Amino acid sequence: MGANDDGFEALLEPFYNGKKLTDPISTKEDKYQLLPAFLKVKGLVKQHIDSYNYFVEEDIKKIVQSNRMIRSDQDPNFWIEITDIRVGMPTRDDANELRDAGKHVTPQECRLRDLNYSAPVFIDIAYPRDRMRVVRKNLALCRMPVMLKSSKCYLSGANNRKMQEMQECPLDPGGYFIVGGTEKVILIQEQLSKNRVIVEKDDKGVTASVTSSTHERKSKTYVALRKDRIVLQHNILMEPIPIIIVLKAFGGMSDYDIMELVAGGDTVYQDDLLMSFDEATKAGVYTQQQALEYIGLRVKMGGARKGRTFGGPRRNPIDDGLDALTNLIIAHITIKDSDFYPKAIYIAMMVRRVLMASHNEKLVDDRDFVGNKRLELAGQLLSLLFEDLFKGFVATLKQQMEYFFKRPNRTAAYDPTGSIGVNGRGITQGLTRAIQSGNWTVKRFGMARAGVTHVLSRLSYIAALGMMTRISSQFEKTRKVSGPRALQPSQWGMLCTSDTPEGEACGLVKNLALMTHITTEAGTDAVEELIPNLISGVERIQTQTGTEMHKEGSYIIHVNGTPYALTRRPEAFAKAFKQKRRSGCVSAFVGIHINQHFSAIHIATDEGRICRPYIIVTNGKSTLKAEHLRLLQLGKVGFEDFLRNGVIEYLDVNEENDALIAISEDDITPAHTHMEIEPFTILGAVAGLIPFPHHNQSPRNTYQCAMGKQAIGAIAYNQFNRIDTLLYTSLYPQRPMVITKTIQLIHYDKLPAGQNATVVVMSYSGYDIEDALVLNKASLDRGFGACQVFRKYSVEMQKYRSGRKDRLGGPMIGEDGKPIAKHRCLDKDGLAIVGSKICQGETMILRETPVDQEAHVDGSRGSDEYRPAPVNYRIADPAIIDKVMISDTERNSQIIKVQTRQTRRPELGDKFSSRHGQKGVVGTIVEHEDMPFSDTGLVPDIIMNPHGFPSRMTVGKLFECLTGKAAVVSGHRELGFGDAFRSHPVEEMGRTLIENGFEWGGKDYFTSGITGEPHEAYLFNGPIFYQRLKHMVQDKMHSRSRGPRAVLTRQPTEGRSRDGGLRLGEMERDCLIAYGASQLLLERLMISSDATQVDICEQCGQLGYKGYCQTCKGHGKVTKMTMPYAAKLLVQELISMNVGVRMQIEDKFPDPEPALPMRPKKSVHA
């Protein structure tokens, strides 16, 4: 293995994926080899890591840059300037130089010790003292959680050996955080793009809206067509303002100018706009002053402007209006030198879009179009949070400073260094708390999002990987709109078409496809500089009038949605621009596309766009040549080189619409501009596990995507070093017989979750109905499906205010000199012995807690006694103590973790599934000799019922079986490939089978093991990769006769974990009522549940007590009766709310001996 083995060692070998150097290369066949090259550079979770790197290296500096000066209002000569900020490498928070010399903290240590994997953040500051500028460097500000495998992580660039030294799995994707010992992922958030105009139509009319997002604030501006009049709406405005008033308020434009700016020479639009002019006239607004006043009077007080006008006098409406227009409305267009023209152009553009959409419905935007979406990644989210916290930090620093300068007699000069670390703690806490809880609160945007982070699921390697590519949408899950959930054509290649959950989040939670890249911000400066000089005839938009802008054939060039320049040669411009991009003059992730409907060229440099690489096609020929692939094979060039040399380029979703993309080299015509690198990359990592997915009914692939994450297999190379709350591993995971290229690329073949079972498709025993499986007992004896379940029990030894600590006690010794049964597993130190078997109720950690916990003011000592607070094993099935770990947390308290292990073989009712969404439980386990066998003596591991096929239409499973069988019987595992959208070699498989003495269709002669007679029909059989899913009978089976009851209602508790009862629900009750089984009903609902004896006074109908009625003050009429305790509770609760309840009792059967349960009659008096 190579020294820098990053899991792509195959690339470094002379035999690259089975291809020799001397083999001829066909660009048609081998172009997919660009995919591993891409993944080598970008990786599967590169989006997260790129975004985090951008944040800690660049964005954080920008944030500090814009908040660098802290000036004192009290002493105008004093200021603090934050000159620089740096994020260091991760350290322990409780760093101890003696102990940690030369040893840095590893992620694994953080996981085990429940630490945060975080790095110190340093700032440099400068401030004046005695007219001198004092510079202080490397002041610790706060601690920043570090994303694994980011540039600030020790794992970045580590080779296999180093990874092993750090007890880390080399195949781990990284891209998550470790906070308090748990791995947390910040899911990718999907949002509507910011700073772009979106035109929508609803019942009220057409609306153009734009969400302006700047560092300071986020706001949404609407331009709406309401009853033929166009108005502008904004949160800060009390009512919609006629658009002409707004445009007039910008000044410098006559009515004619406004008309031209919006409508150009188009008379239809001019007529429409005329209506709006009337509005302004009606309001009496003719001049800029009047317009500003009109707006200023309608600006809401408070809100965003509260802080700035604090204490000052109410300014006049004109200033208010001016301020609103400058800073609040469409805030992302900044006003330079009081020049409102750009803003006017922008609003005019919005008005024009509204008018256009009102005439032509096709021009309404689709908010579900992927090009209108932006994905927010960890870096961006952290940046929002950090900026908010940093501003808070600056504010408190300033407050302290003012407090200092307010003091009349100061003893020393002000030194801010001390308070930096103290106040910085707020940032640390804010960051860790947000990641820990997933609640993202950014005050200045009024943003409060919950569920942003999730615990990384380590159920299987695929589950962890799948989580890293997951995208969660901001839409409400309860809303019943199909639009956002539907598969969008523009999702092609960007988002996986199969991987989405079923149920309420269906279509809202998505996953990235294999080659998707999410852009980071590229900066507009380079682009803006380039635009005027690219081709001749490009003019800045500021110098143009509306007449010129909307002239036939004029195209407005937008940079990130903002009009920037004008050209009359859009095609030439775009071509020249793309040329520049391909040659590397501008970032490869800058997108350009021409919108013919709006005569606009859009250049996008913003972050969060989804893009994907394609091979460039020029003049009907692919620019990718065989020699390129040869060089790639030799390892002389990488993906980046192809990008630089114009062989490959990234297209975002919008730019895709300008391209004609061929799927394969054969499809290329002179009109084509690009070619796919590999079609199967439209699927994501999780869907990539499925062999022959293009032969399956599509929901089956979706089911498999959900189940692949529940499969038990190998978690990671360091799985036995981990102590997770719950960890499942397989004893004998196998590489699937039929794999895909995706499997190789994501290394599922190295960390598989399943086994190649020999499956015979036939009906057997009747215990296989409804997808149940028949398993061979001998296979189970030999370890098929065997798995290990690890559970963590952890306890932190608390310290109390009395100065006492929790401690461990020794086992209690019985009369026979041996520990009592409950302490059977304990060693002398009060911890369970590794390797011992632990049964229900036995103690694993014998913790003792001091009785005296509170602080004593008078210096007295409390009780010296300790009471036991043990951690017991509560599960019915015994387990074995696997590990015991003792360590310290950051709070300097001792932490003890005990891991238990169970080894389980499949049993009746355990769940299995193939890779085609075909799940089933074990229906019966059959002796080897009773199983059907082939003429060669082959006996299946699994018998599957053929009824599973017709309605499911999982042809891919049949192909997997056939392909796998051909690979097995011929001994050529390279036959076992089932890539999506590649032609399936069924004929070749049939031939291989015949050559090896099998029937071409995969069917064989089978004999019944019971009778010895052959089965009349031939049976389809072969290896199919089966996954054992985490749902096991042992964890679910539950029964109860008597047991615990809830305190409040005295009804049986609910749920297996509380040994609860099985509910006889409403529907079951309905059945019993309908049937008339009244006594059964009474028994189930009352006697076996919460029957209780109450005293009721027949006279007043109220509850009595011990045969005495409080109301009637007498024993006379009080009788006993049985009723549900819950009913009694209801009566009492109603009484407590001042609702009187009376129960009138009468004897239904006036016998001398009345039956015990009687029906109470209730009447309520308010």
Place this chain on the structure above:
Amino acid sequence: MDYDPMVMDDAESLGPVVKISQADNVRVKFELSNADLSFANSLRRVMLAEIPTIAIDLVEIEENSSVLADEFIAHRLGLIPLNAEGAESLLYSRDCDCDNYCEHCSVKLVLHAKCTGGENMSISARDLVPAGDRMHQTLGMPVIRDEDGLGPLILKLRPGQEIKLECIAKKGIAKEHAKWAPSAAIGFEYDPHNKLHHIDYWYEQDPKTEWPPSEYVDWEEPPAEGEPFDYDAVPNRFYYNVETSGPLGPDGIVTEGIKVIQQKLAGLIHELTEGEGGDNYDGPRSPEYGGGGDGFGYSTSYGGNGGNQSAWGGAGGTTPFGQTPYGGGGNTWS
């Protein structure tokens, strides 16, 4: 051993006839004729599941610093094939007088290895060393058949890791756990030309080209053109292909299989004729009653019958009811 097919003048009348076509130390292929299907299948089933062999059943782990869990290693140890020739001399542990295990009912193997070098170390079946008193020199030795003489891999040790354990191999049958299975796969078929129409070819155009012929087509006469279907025909000739997984030789599997059938049949006959002799008690009885050392016991489903060398099978192969039809034990077979 003499594998010449039995030469008999009137085999038809004498009962089953065996014809061996191929035999080596891994597999034996033979034809059984003049027997009916149920008997042939019984033999196959017994050879798969009811021949007593020995396998590691109890592992006492003293030291295990390897990466694998104790029960994982124990499971792997159990599956290692051990030489079971002479297993009849061993008692079933449940029938033995000892408390836990002793040399009469078990074979002890020890494994002690520590990786002291700089490279990872492989521990294979060869490293299992027999220990304690043994009744038989080869019984319970790991079967090693690979070229390097290592046997199955048990586990790997990293530098510094150590494994020390004692394995107790006990006698058992594959019905209880597959580790006691002597055979790997047993091929079994009859009627290669499908004259009996027990199977129904599915084919697209021509079954002759689409279906590979059975390997035994040459053994039987193909049906003549236009031959009428014989409704009364029953299968008569059966082709076996017995492959061993190591504990016994392929011949041993067959003879042991027959022996087990004999014992089971004898047990059955004994049960049926019980009233006429033997015990005084002739009512229904539970397995416990039949046990003991009297030798005429109930045969458990696991093939045990009192633990002792039974009166039938084994050496003589004679039942109280005279010589069984299947040869006089060792005479005709070995």
